[in-house]
Amino acid sequence: MKFLKQLFGRDDKIFDLLEASASEAQASVRLLKEILGSTEGLPAMTALVQARSKDKRITEDITEHLCRTFVTPLEREDIENLAVALSKIPKTVLKFSEKLLICHQHLDGEDFSQQLRIMEQATDTLVEMVRMLRAHASLVDVKARNETMHVLESEADRIMLELLKDLYSGAHDPLRVLVLRSLHETLERIVDRCRDAGNVIFQIVLKYS
Numbered sequence: 001m002k003f004l005k006q007l008f009g010r011d012d013k014i015f016d017l018l019e020a021s022a023s024e025a026q027a028s029v030r031l032l033k034e035i036l037g038s039t040e041g042l043p044a045m046t047a048l049v050q051a052r053s054k055d056k057r058i059t060e061d062i063t064e065h066l067c068r069t070f071v072t073p074l075e076r077e078d079i080e081n082l083a084v085a086l087s088k089i090p091k092t093v094l095k096f097s098e099k100l101l102i103c104h105q106h107l108d109g110e111d112f113s114q115q116l117r118i119m120e121q122a123t124d125t126l127v128e129m130v131r132m133l134r135a136h137a138s139l140v141d142v143k144a145r146n147e148t149m150h151v152l153e154s155e156a157d158r159i160m161l162e163l164l165k166d167l168y169s170g171a172h173d174p175l176r177v178l179v180l181r182s183l184h185e186t187l188e189r190i191v192d193r194c195r196d197a198g199n200v201i202f203q204i205v206l207k208y209s
Helices: 004-008 013-036 042-068 077-106 112-137 139-167 174-208
Strands: none
Touching: 013 042, 013 077, 013 112, 013 174, 042 077, 077 112, 077 174, 112 139, 112 174, 139 174
16 A cells, blocks of 8 residues: 555655755754854754755655656656755755854854844745645745745845945955855855745746646
């Protein structure tokens, strides 16, 4: 019976896996918050590496499940596109953390709280949107969440422009300017990844509406 369910796509494993991947994206941002809020971020850094590895396994499980299932609850291309979009979030968070570990001595108490707030809101919204796929939520509700995601992305862009204006004012050491620009651009990219995943979900729901 289990084999028949997998063959004809009558189980919810795809939704389970997609929701697990979204949760890992959410968890990675929370771990990043721990790293930035601690004077000793190595334990959280280790957890972040583990979270990234776990998400890679989830993405592999999605691919394997698609190969073994004859009928899927969503089109295969849509599932694959969403899985890839979700996997890029923990990957980018880890990339930021690696940069942070290398150049932390140049930060001098730099405040990343604004970006963290936006990233937390973006991943929280994304988790809601992924869960809406299983619940067959209305296009109106999904569109509202997607619009929220775009508002957050616009706010991240605004913050980035303000930071660049300050960095290019001539008041900072050139090396510090290069370091901070790279870090802030990576943080902005995390929000962009969330927006991209939200767009994929909206397009899926739009297709089935």
